[in-house]
Amino acid sequence: MVRLSDLTFGYKNQPTLFNGLDLQLEAGHIYGLLGKNGVGKTTLLKNMIGLCYPTSGQATLGGVDVTKRRPDLLSQVFFLPEEPFIPDMTAKTFLKTISPFYPNFDRLQFQRYQDDFEVPLERVLTKLSLGQQKKFMVAFGLACRTALLVMDEPTNGLDIPSKVQFRKVLAAAVDDERCVVLSTHQVRDLDSLIDSVVVLHDGQIKLHISLDRLTERIRFGKILGTSNETLLYGEEAFDGVHAILSNPEGIASRPDLELLFNAVISNSAVISDYLTTEAKQ
Numbered sequence: 001m002v003r004l005s006d007l008t009f010g011y012k013n014q015p016t017l018f019n020g021l022d023l024q025l026e027a028g029h030i031y032g033l034l035g036k037n038g039v040g041k042t043t044l045l046k047n048m049i050g051l052c053y054p055t056s057g058q059a060t061l062g063g064v065d066v067t068k069r070r071p072d073l074l075s076q077v078f079f080l081p082e083e084p085f086i087p088d089m090t091a092k093t094f095l096k097t098i099s100p101f102y103p104n105f106d107r108l109q110f111q112r113y114q115d116d117f118e119v120p121l122e123r124v125l126t127k128l129s130l131g132q133q134k135k136f137m138v139a140f141g142l143a144c145r146t147a148l149l150v151m152d153e154p155t156n157g158l159d160i161p162s163k164v165q166f167r168k169v170l171a172a173a174v175d176d177e178r179c180v181v182l183s184t185h186q187v188r189d190l191d192s193l194i195d196s197v198v199v200l201h202d203g204q205i206k207l208h209i210s211l212d213r214l215t216e217r218i219r220f221g222k223i224l225g226t227s228n229e230t231l232l233y234g235e236e237a238f239d240g241v242h243a244i245l246s247n248p249e250g251i252a253s254r255p256d257l258e259l260l261f262n263a264v265i266s267n268s269a270v271i272s273d274y275l276t277t278e279a280k281q
């Protein structure tokens with residue numbers, strides 16, 4: 001669905017952020033785009049949806065160049081920025097004004113999300129708390145039922161119950177027709193939600209893998225289980241070494257995305273090479 005081909009981009013008078021970057025994302029998945037502060041996650045999302053134009057290379061959505069900004073294409077994309085623009089109008093007026101731009105907008109579903117998030121619809125949006133504004137926009141974005149849903153740091157500003165609620169509604173909203181991309185530097189927030197992880201570092205995609213494949217290839221654990229396992233990365237903690245190990249025996253483990261992220265950004269070659277080599281066998 002989303003394809004970035006040989007994409008190079010840098011802001012005017014700034015160093016190049018991406019250099020010949022390739023990435024392909026498909027419908028039916030929730031991708032977690034992970035990267036350190038300032039690495040370019042937001043900028044990459046903007047390139048994906050035609051809000052930034054690549055210096056060279058191409059970004060396409062369903063085969064169409066996104067920089068053309070065709071209205072029929074834009075009606076299939078919803079982008080929720082980290083700090084969304086909140087107009088000075090009631091939620092009801094917002095719905096009446098903005099939802100017609102999204103042909104698949106589902107009013108009933110929106111109502112259900114609103115009930116879950118408990119955001120009052122009669123009040124002027126700018127008078128709501130930041131968390132309530134965010135929840136309103138998340139509910140709206142989900143109800144638009146666009147083929148591509150892109151959310152930048154969606155859990156920022158949400159309290160703990162709302163984060164749980166967010167994971168619940170998003171998991172239920174995704175189907176085979178939709179591609180969801182979430183960016184975060186708070187890896188643990190999206191831990192149980194995403195099914196594929198994309199790590200952006202040093203202007204390149206250092207890792208792009210489904211969690212199923214990841215846990216087939218490597219095991220997350222505290223100690224070496226068998227002598228066949230190799231330690232790929234480890235971090236000392238108060239309760240022992242948290243480790244990423246080779247997984248020759250295919251033992252299931254819960255992925256620790258924070259550990260994986262640290263491993264990839266500290267020495268991406270070890271993890272990526274291992275995963276790539278294994279995948280080829």
Ligand SMILES: Nc1ncnc2c1ncn2[C@@H]1O[C@H](COP(=O)(O)OP(=O)(O)OP(=O)(O)O)[C@@H](O)[C@H]1O
Binds near residue numbers: 012043044
């Ligand atoms: N409009 C702009 N003009 C010039 N430079 C920009 C602009 N927007 C972002 N940048 C710079 O581009 C780099 C990447 O910014 P970006 O917001 O994409 O990173 P990020 O990974 O999303 O960061 P964070 O996790 O802190 O939100 C930063 O150095 C930032 O200062």
